Amino acid sequence: MGKPNHVVGADRDEMDDIKEIAILSGKGGTGKTSLTASFGDILGRVVLADCDVDAPDLHILLKPHVIERHSFQAGKLATIDDKRCSLCNLCVEECRFEAISISDRDGVPVIDPFLCEGCGVCKLVCPSEAISMEEKEAGEWMISETRTGPMVHATLLPGAENSGKLVSIVKENAKRIAQEKGIKWILVDGPPGIGCPVISSMAGIWRTIVVTEPTLSGKHDMIRILKLAKHFNVSGFVVVNKWDLNPEISLEIQKVARDMGAHCVGNIPYSEVFVSAQLNGRSVVEIDPYIRESIKDIWNNVINN
Numbered sequence: 241m242g243k244p245n246h247v248v249g250a251d252r253d254e255m256d257d258i259k260e261i262a263i264l265s266g267k268g269g270t271g272k273t274s275l276t277a278s279f280g281d282i283l284g285r286v287v288l289a290d291c292d293v294d295a296p297d298l299h300i301l302l303k304p305h306v307i308e309r310h311s312f313q314a315g316k317l318a319t320i321d322d323k324r325c326s327l328c329n330l331c332v333e334e335c336r337f338e339a340i341s342i343s344d345r346d347g348v349p350v351i352d353p354f355l356c357e358g359c360g361v362c363k364l365v366c367p368s369e370a371i372s373m374e375e376k377e378a379g380e381w382m383i384s385e386t387r388t389g390p391m392v393h394a395t396l397l398p399g400a401e402n403s404g405k406l407v408s409i410v411k412e413n414a415k416r417i418a419q420e421k422g423i424k425w426i427l428v429d430g431p432p433g434i435g436c437p438v439i440s441s442m443a444g445i446w447r448t449i450v451v452t453e454p455t456l457s458g459k460h461d462m463i464r465i466l467k468l469a470k471h472f473n474v475s476g477f478v479v480v481n482k483w484d485l486n487p488e489i490s491l492e493i494q495k496v497a498r499d500m501g502a503h504c505v506g507n508i509p510y511s512e513v514f515v516s517a518q519l520n521g522r523s524v525v526e527i528d529p530y531i532r533e534s535i536k537d538i539w540n541n542v543i544n545n
């Protein structure tokens with residue numbers, strides 16, 4: 241506990257040597273996390289940042305050994321001091337989220353932490369100063385060691401909000417560790433979609449790799465992410481996973497990507513190795529030499545373009 245969430249006193253030149261690459265996709269299950277773990281295994285020593293805080297799964301492939309755990313607090317939660325409560329019921333009547341109900345025990349109101357939005361109205365109306373607003377526990381973030389280097393990862397509690405803030409904490413700490421340990425590459429396993437956590441993942445990124453599948457929705461997802469990358473002035477690189485399931489759409493995706501100014505850095509054929517690797521806690525490049533060469537080429541194309 242107590243480690244800073246921010247990069248404090250970082251030397252500018254050292255920080256500029258660190259390259260952060262985000263691996264993104266429109267939805268889960270496209271092979272984004274497999275590709276991230278594979279890059280880590282190919283490079284040997286990287287800092288990994290699992291920014292998919294709503295549904296993290298990089299740990300399944302990398303089996304991290306957790307070294308530090310930190311709680312993540314976001315928003316406020318109302319709490320009632322039973323001893324001060326005069327049982328007036330005003331808070332129950334005024335909470336428009338129906339988060340407060342009368343308990344069977346002594347008629348003292350109780351607050352449902354999953355329904356409380358932290359608006360503070362109950363505290364305002366309470367005539368007995370029995371209600372206070374506390375920091376709300378929203379999840380945790382961790383620093384771990386893996387076979388390919390340090391990893392920063394997190395989990396958000398069900399229903400908790402502010403995943404963008406948690407993503408920022410993960411990224412800031414990944415950067416701090418990269419600087420402290422002199423590691424050049426940060427691989428960001430991004431959240432799916434284009435929402436707030438993805439926007440947080442884009443901050444400070446050098447390049448982004450969009451992993452897509454040869455379907456119409458895969459094409460649309462890729463377009464949305466490339467537009468977002470363009471907005472943040474980040475170069476986009478496209479990988480079509482399972483390209484051979486629909487070569488025609490794969491070609492179409494590549495054409496659209498190129499028209500948008502992105503680089504098409506490689507295709508990966510359909511392989512059941514992705515599933516078996518995941519089941520065995522390994523990356524595909526550890527198992528399949530052919531895919532290893534394809535992914536190595538993809539990496540070289542990304543960093544040399």
Ligand code: SF4
Pocket residue numbers: 317318334335336337338339340351355356357358359360361362363
């Ligand atoms: S803080 Fe707002 S949402 Fe939470 S219990 Fe009080 S009135 Fe209801």
Ligand code: SF4
Pocket residue numbers: 320324325326327328329330331332349365366367368369370371
């Ligand atoms: S408003 Fe205050 S005093 Fe009245 S029931 Fe709620 S907590 Fe108790």
